[in-house]
Amino acid sequence: MELILFFILGGMALTAALCVVLQRNPVYSALFLIHAFLCIAGLYLLLGAEFMAVIQIILYAGAVMMLFLYVIMLMNIGGEGPEYAAGERMRRVINIGGVLAMISVIGLGISTTLFYGGPQLGPKGSYGPRIAENIGNTKAIAHLLFTDYILPFEITSILLLAAMVGVVYLARRIRAH
Amino acid sequence: MIPMSYYLILGALLFGVGVTGVLVRRNAIVIFMSIELMLNAVNLTFITFSRYLENIHGQIYVFFIMTLAAAEVAVGLAIVIMIFRNRGTTNMDDINLLKW
Numbered sequence: 001m002e003l004i005l006f007f008i009l010g011g012m013a014l015t016a017a018l019c020v021v022l023q024r025n026p027v028y029s030a031l032f033l034i035h036a037f038l039c040i041a042g043l044y045l046l047l048g049a050e051f052m053a054v055i056q057i058i059l060y061a062g063a064v065m066m067l068f069l070y071v072i073m074l075m076n077i078g079g080e081g082p083e084y085a086a087g088e089r090m091r092r093v094i095n096i097g098g099v100l101a102m103i104s105v106i107g108l109g110i111s112t113t114l115f116y117g118g119p120q121l122g123p124k125g126s127y128g129p130r131i132a133e134n135i136g137n138t139k140a141i142a143h144l145l146f147t148d149y150i151l152p153f154e155i156t157s158i159l160l161l162a163a164m165v166g167v168v169y170l171a172r173r174i175r176a177h
Numbered sequence: 178m179i180p181m182s183y184y185l186i187l188g189a190l191l192f193g194v195g196v197t198g199v200l201v202r203r204n205a206i207v208i209f210m211s212i213e214l215m216l217n218a219v220n221l222t223f224i225t226f227s228r229y230l231e232n233i234h235g236q237i238y239v240f241f242i243m244t245l246a247a248a249e250v251a252v253g254l255a256i257v258i259m260i261f262r263n264r265g266t267t268n269m270d271d272i273n274l275l276k277w
Contacts (some may be wrong), residue, residue, distance in 0.1 A: 170258075
């Protein structure tokens with residue numbers, strides 16, 4: 001069952017990643033990238049890293065991609081390349097086929113999840129019983145983050161502050177002299 | 178239990194797709210998205226090793242990488258907006274001011 005889920009999620013992630021590169025319209029690229037991120041979050045769940053899956057959805061699929069979409073729509077850039085007109089009919093057929101395949105794969109993924117009992121933890125899985133209590137656990141990550149990794153954590157906050165100041169400086173409106 | 182190599186191969190493929198995007202595409206924003214894709218492929222590899230080596234430190238690294246990626250995207254997109262304001266394009270072939 002885990003293997004089936006892996007192939008569905010991995011295949012969807014790979015297909016969406018290819019679509020990110022191959023789509024001409026940046027908005028479509030961004031939407032496919034969100035799809036890829038969600039699939040990767042599913043793979044994290046499969047690997048037993050629940051906290052990372054949630055962070056992936058909140059941070060990447062939520063914040064980062066929203067930023068991307070905002071910027072794309074702000075700049076109102078169209079597709080690139082002159083091949084827009086050529087093969088319009090063929091492209092439409094391919095698009096519809098792709099969407100249908102994607103929908104069927106998503107349906108398959110949902111139905112598989114319903115029958116899947118979660119990642120194998122505990123004595124039967126690859127984790128030992130002692131590790132299984134901790135790993136993938138928000139509490140364990142928080143504990144490690146605030147003890148062993150406290151210095152990198154604080155440096156990260158400085159990094160975020162620097163990024164914020166830099167972005168405010170870059171994005172300021174330049175007044176005409 | 179899935180063999181670890183499956184996840185690693187998937188991560189490598191995703192990374193390869195990201196590299197291809199950076200090399201092939203001309204739109205600065207799509208190039209950024211490809212970079213995000215590469216970061217995610219690396220994250221997947223980190224979490225795979227974290228799982229199979231039964232060690233949670235890999236997930237901490239993923240946490241830091243995600244923070245870094247968020248900061249990088251904010252700064253990068255601000256730069257792209259500045260370029261767009263000054264030059265009116267995001268096409269990487271047209272942004273050649275350093276090539277005097």
